[in-house]
Amino acid sequence: MTAVVWSPRTKLHVPKGEVWVGVPDPGDEVPERVDRILNALSGPGFERVEAAAHDDAVLAAVHDPAFLEHLRTVHATWMASPIPGLVGQDRVVPYMFATDAMLDGIPPRVPVAVHARAGRYAFDTMTPVGPHTWEAARAAVDCALTAVDLVVRGER
Numbered sequence: 001m002t003a004v005v006w007s008p009r010t011k012l013h014v015p016k017g018e019v020w021v022g023v024p025d026p027g028d029e030v031p032e033r034v035d036r037i038l039n040a041l042s043g044p045g046f047e048r049v050e051a052a053a054h055d056d057a058v059l060a061a062v063h064d065p066a067f068l069e070h071l072r073t074v075h076a077t078w079m080a081s082p083i084p085g086l087v088g089q090d091r092v093v094p095y096m097f098a099t100d101a102m103l104d105g106i107p108p109r110v111p112v113a114v115h116a117r118a119g120r121y122a123f124d125t126m127t128p129v130g131p132h133t134w135e136a137a138r139a140a141v142d143c144a145l146t147a148v149d150l151v152v153r154g155e156r
Helices: 008-012 031-040 057-062 065-080 083-087 114-121 133-152
Strands: 002-006 018-020 023-025 046-050
Touching: 002 031, 002 133, 008 031, 008 133, 057 065, 057 133, 065 083, 065 114, 065 133
Parallel strands: 002 046
Antiparallel strands: 018 023
16 A cells, blocks of 8 residues: 555645736636645545644745745735735735845845735745645655655554
């Protein structure tokens, strides 16, 4: 049997579309994608295993704590800003990316405006952050680590 590790919480990321080269697009990272993957990996030879919770310490071992805090809080900060009321955008979509070429030697600093700060940890506009993106991403971590636990124990 091959274990198929999953979590229903991975379906909480609902980006409501993406922006590709300035054009709105329905996007690929949608909750239905989880169902399609699970359907493809079902039947004889597959065993569905729900992910086990893992300690948050593993996240800080591989990610900048500021990045983790950003993902955990940016949507609430966005929603508390005037942006949703001004333009009706309830998903965090960066509008500026502080690349080395853009900074041209200027020391980087954390932008004050949330719509500028959102680009600090992004390189495009194709992964909006919604109200439950953090929970879904955190569930994906538990899926990956549960799969590692299974493999270390000798399972497929």
